[in-house]
Amino acid sequence: MEQEILKGTTTVGVICSDGIVLASERRATMGHFIASREAKKVYQISDTIGLTIAGSVGDAQQIVRAMTVESKLYEMRRKEPVTIKGLATMLSNTLNSNRYYPFAVQLLIGGVDKNGPALYSLDAAGGIIEESKAVSTGSGSPIAYGVLEDLYTEDMTVDQGAQLAIRALHNAMKRDSASGDAISVAKIKDGKFTRMEEEEINEYRKTLN
Numbered sequence: 001m002e003q004e005i006l007k008g009t010t011t012v013g014v015i016c017s018d019g020i021v022l023a024s025e026r027r028a029t030m031g032h033f034i035a036s037r038e039a040k041k042v043y044q045i046s047d048t049i050g051l052t053i054a055g056s057v058g059d060a061q062q063i064v065r066a067m068t069v070e071s072k073l074y075e076m077r078r079k080e081p082v083t084i085k086g087l088a089t090m091l092s093n094t095l096n097s098n099r100y101y102p103f104a105v106q107l108l109i110g111g112v113d114k115n116g117p118a119l120y121s122l123d124a125a126g127g128i129i130e131e132s133k134a135v136s137t138g139s140g141s142p143i144a145y146g147v148l149e150d151l152y153t154e155d156m157t158v159d160q161g162a163q164l165a166i167r168a169l170h171n172a173m174k175r176d177s178a179s180g181d182a183i184s185v186a187k188i189k190d191g192k193f194t195r196m197e198e199e200e201i202n203e204y205r206k207t208l209n
Contacts, residue, residue, distance in 0.1 A: 104124060
């Protein structure tokens with residue numbers, strides 16, 4: 001009998017004028033069973049880089065550990081932080097080299113480096129796309145995209161981008177059964193990776209329809 005895989009679902013990334021926002025809901029499912037209401041899907045890779053996961057939580061955690069180590073090793077050897085593009089390329093190569101025994105994931109990796117804010121989406125085969133605005137992954141992404149494409153503007157600040165991400169996830173959670181429960185939001189700006197307090201997220205959600 002095939003083992004059920006714990007899965008994570010809807011995530012959002014937003015490029016802002018002063019940084020990057022990465023966000024997700026926190027429901028994890030095994031088929032039709034809600035396995036967790038507190039699944040972690042937004043990870044910190046370094047002070048200026050984050051990653052979101054949709055798909056197999058176990059596979060994604062393995063990738064996060066590897067990318068965190070590679071980021072630290074690069075900085076130790078080169079005496080400067082790795083670029084977002086460089087780490088995304090490294091991640092793409094890792095996924096591509098495992099395509100016969102693939103990691104069952106869809107990822108967003110983003111942050112701020114010497115070139116400014118950057119955001120990339122990657123599929124399980126290592127396909128990589130540089131995003132220029134806002135992006136969503138997972139089963140609730142079609143609903144999230146409706147909000148993102150309607151309300152996104154290129155001059156958004158990180159604070160405005162965080163509100164947009166929360167709104168997109170809030171709507172996805174109302175229609176997609178595999179997305180739900182709480183929301184996690186990370187802001188990357190001014191050389192810092194910070195997580196929004198759950199109370200602040202919930203207060204904003206109360207203003208939404």
